[in-house]
Amino acid sequence: MTPALSDKKAKDTSGRRDFLRKAWPVVGLVAAAEFLLFTINMLRPGKELSKSNPISTLKIIGNVEDFQVNSVTTDRVNKLFLVRQQDGGFLALSLICSHLGCSVAWDEPNTRFICPCHSSAFDKFGNVVNSPAARALDYFPVTIEAGKVKVDISRKMKRKKFDKSQVTYAL
Amino acid sequence: MTSNADTTKPSVNLNNLILHLHPRRIKAPTLRFTVTFGLGGMAALLVVIQVFTGLLLKFHYEPSPDNAYNSILNLQQGLLFGQLARNLHHWSAVLLLWTTFLHMLRVLFTGAYRKPRHMNWFFGIVLLMLVILSNFTGYLLPWDQLSYWAVTISTSLLDYIPFIGSSIRESLLGGKEVDAASLTNFFNLHTGVIPVLMVVLMGYHFWRIRKAGGVIVADKDKDEPMIDTYPHLVARELVVALVLIAILFLLGSLFDAPLRERANPAISPNPAKAPWYFMGLQELLIHFHPFFAVVIFPVILLLAGFWLPYIKLTDNNQGIWFLSENGKRAGIYAFLAGLVMTILFILVSDVLPDPEMLLPFIPSLITTGFIPFLVAAGGIFLFLKYLHGKFSLNRSEYIQCVIIILVVSYTVLSFTGILFRGEGMKLMWPWQL
Ligand code: HEM
Ligand code: HEM
Numbered sequence: 001m002t003p004a005l006s007d008k009k010a011k012d013t014s015g016r017r018d019f020l021r022k023a024w025p026v027v028g029l030v031a032a033a034e035f036l037l038f039t040i041n042m043l044r045p046g047k048e049l050s051k052s053n054p055i056s057t058l059k060i061i062g063n064v065e066d067f068q069v070n071s072v073t074t075d076r077v078n079k080l081f082l083v084r085q086q087d088g089g090f091l092a093l094s095l096i097c098s099h100l101g102c103s104v105a106w107d108e109p110n111t112r113f114i115c116p117c118h119s120s121a122f123d124k125f126g127n128v129v130n131s132p133a134a135r136a137l138d139y140f141p142v143t144i145e146a147g148k149v150k151v152d153i154s155r156k157m158k159r160k161k162f163d164k165s166q167v168t169y170a171l
Numbered sequence: 172m173t174s175n176a177d178t179t180k181p182s183v184n185l186n187n188l189i190l191h192l193h194p195r196r197i198k199a200p201t202l203r204f205t206v207t208f209g210l211g212g213m214a215a216l217l218v219v220i221q222v223f224t225g226l227l228l229k230f231h232y233e234p235s236p237d238n239a240y241n242s243i244l245n246l247q248q249g250l251l252f253g254q255l256a257r258n259l260h261h262w263s264a265v266l267l268l269w270t271t272f273l274h275m276l277r278v279l280f281t282g283a284y285r286k287p288r289h290m291n292w293f294f295g296i297v298l299l300m301l302v303i304l305s306n307f308t309g310y311l312l313p314w315d316q317l318s319y320w321a322v323t324i325s326t327s328l329l330d331y332i333p334f335i336g337s338s339i340r341e342s343l344l345g346g347k348e349v350d351a352a353s354l355t356n357f358f359n360l361h362t363g364v365i366p367v368l369m370v371v372l373m374g375y376h377f378w379r380i381r382k383a384g385g386v387i388v389a390d391k392d393k394d395e396p397m398i399d400t401y402p403h404l405v406a407r408e409l410v411v412a413l414v415l416i417a418i419l420f421l422l423g424s425l426f427d428a429p430l431r432e433r434a435n436p437a438i439s440p441n442p443a444k445a446p447w448y449f450m451g452l453q454e455l456l457i458h459f460h461p462f463f464a465v466v467i468f469p470v471i472l473l474l475a476g477f478w479l480p481y482i483k484l485t486d487n488n489q490g491i492w493f494l495s496e497n498g499k500r501a502g503i504y505a506f507l508a509g510l511v512m513t514i515l516f517i518l519v520s521d522v523l524p525d526p527e528m529l530l531p532f533i534p535s536l537i538t539t540g541f542i543p544f545l546v547a548a549g550g551i552f553l554f555l556k557y558l559h560g561k562f563s564l565n566r567s568e569y570i571q572c573v574i575i576i577l578v579v580s581y582t583v584l585s586f587t588g589i590l591f592r593g594e595g596m597k598l599m600w601p602w603q604l
């Protein structure tokens with residue numbers, strides 16, 4: 001379709017042709033949007049064929065007496081810190097910074113977790129003591145059975161702040 | 172070829188190729204190198220080089236977390252010219268980003284975004300995003316500490332977009348974290364989807380230049396004569412292309428593309444930095460709430476970009492660098508102001524105590540979002556008012572000053588992030604890093 005031709009025709013028969021002329025870009029846009037959505041959909045992870053087995057995500061980190069009171073143990077394999085608080089309670093914190101996902105490290109002399117990326121810092125409970133992070137570190141539920149400390153690494157819990165209920169005590 | 176071939180005419184085949192991309196005759200003033208600095212042409216050549224070197228790299232690269240890193244090592248150490256091929260792809264990617272960005276500035280500062288060139292402006296923005304995206308998707312492929320953490324940080328930014336952010340991130344990564352699925356996604360986007368889109372859009376871009384009657388010319392040059400494309404333009408293009416290729420080979424043989432240790436998802440290096448072209452954004456994140464850095468600023472910029480060609484202008488100063496003498500002078504002021512204001516902003520924000528610790532009862536969206544935003548926007552606004560009065564700027568010169576301030580600010584932010592941030596992202600001198 002040459003522009004000159006379509007322009008002339010559009011002028012004398014305004015109604016239908018004009019409508020069609022305007023409809024083309026709309027149809028084109030719709031088609032482009034469909035392709036886009038289709039492509040994005042292909043990028044996504046599929047439905048997991050087998051739901052993850054709870055036994056395999058429940059990790060044994062160690063025996064209760066392995067962890068001193070008021071200590072932080074780094075577990076890089078499961079990407080978590082096992083913190084034993086002053087009162088003997090266990091708290092499992094995620095290694096992943098709540099700001100932009102770098103891995104934080106325990107700084108013993110200053111008793112805080114420090115993120116190398118944008119210098120966020122967190123205390124022993126995972127609470128923010130230095131921005132830019134705006135949320136406390138995520139935590140994992142801890143269970144203690146027969147003297148063993150177990151962490152369910154499939155259940156990473158988001159939270160704004162530390163709360164007593166997130167700590168688990170050995171009986 | 173016959174002996175009596177006319178040396179002022181290319182062979183028939185070459186002629187067809189050239190005339191496919193060029194008109195037969197062009198306006199003489201557009202030949203001046205300083206009109207375009209040949210930047211668009213350079214970008215086009217670099218894309219071709221990327222496709223060519225990329226296809227070669229694909230013979231050895233294996234897109235899986237287990238093998239990617241080793242395949243690069245093998246490419247570099249066990250293969251004649253393997254390192255060179257990788258270096259060329261790396262440096263050409265860097266140059267492409269620079270030339271595309273400078274090309275966009277050229278278009279802005281000569282006013283070439285106005286109608287009838289607006290479609291090229293719009294699709295130019297899309298092209299720029301594709302160039303950034305190919306750089307970004309390529310960055311992950313070596314699977315070393317640098318690339319793994321840069322991609323982790325950059326994609327985590329998406330989480331701060333309300334409602335849709337985490338689902339966009341999950342689509343891009345093919346999961347919740349950077350892993351094998353992410354590498355597959357990035358590899359296929361990088362070596363398939365993005366190059367195809369780019370080549371199609373470039374075809375449209377070139378056609379649009381012809382449709383607008385060639386590259387922009389100043390009003391005073393409108394009546395200059397037409398001259399033959401061959402040999403005048405073609406010879407110049409060839410010189411630019413050869414010089415560019417020479418520079419690229421020089422870079423590629425002198426400086427190796429970086430490769431750190433193999434990616435380790437449990438330990439981020441300190442400092443962990445985004446790719447260099449996102450460093451301005453990362454620096455911005457140190458000063459601003461992520462919602463502002465990742466949502467507000469980019470959305471404002473994008474909307475402004477698409478609105479730009481529709482702003483009613485009172486002048487016709489296009490095709491002249493910085494539009495007019497007035498525009499030039501005000502531009503220098505804007506440049507200096509952008510420089511000083513950004514540096515001051517960074518220093519003051521570094522010295523001030525953390526607002527979240529100081530005022531914990533006020534949401535951080537206000538203390539580290541709205542307030543610094545108002546300070547920055549207010550500063551720019553007051554300065555522009557001053558400039559407006561001093562030079563009695565017309566609208567397009569005014570817009571130009573805003574653009575200059577933004578570009579200078581982002582440049583200063585980038586340099587700060589790249590050169591002046593060391594361990595723990597603290598400010599320090601480059602030689603202390
Ligand atoms: C505009 C186009 C392109 C840009 C901007 C680009 C950019 C990049 C960048 C920045 C890297 C990382 C290299 C490094 O860190 O040293 C990379 C790697 C790679 N690219 Fe591209 N690329 C482009 C096109 C292509 C194409 C068309 C292909 C293949 C069909 C390709 C294949 C690869 C491969 C296999 C790697 C991994 C090898 C390596 O990291 O050295 N690229 N690309
Ligand atoms: C891969 C990226 C790109 C390539 C290969 C490319 C190529 C070109 C070429 C060869 C020209 C002819 C004049 C010149 O060399 O300056 C041109 C003109 C133009 N480009 Fe691009 N370009 C790209 C990206 C962009 C971007 C990012 C923008 C803006 C956002 C843009 C907007 C324009 C406009 C408005 C013109 C017309 C200028 C005039 O007529 O004076 N392009 N482009």
Ligand code: FES
Pocket residue numbers: 097098099100101102115116117118119120132133
């Ligand atoms: S990722 Fe930890 S501070 Fe930014």
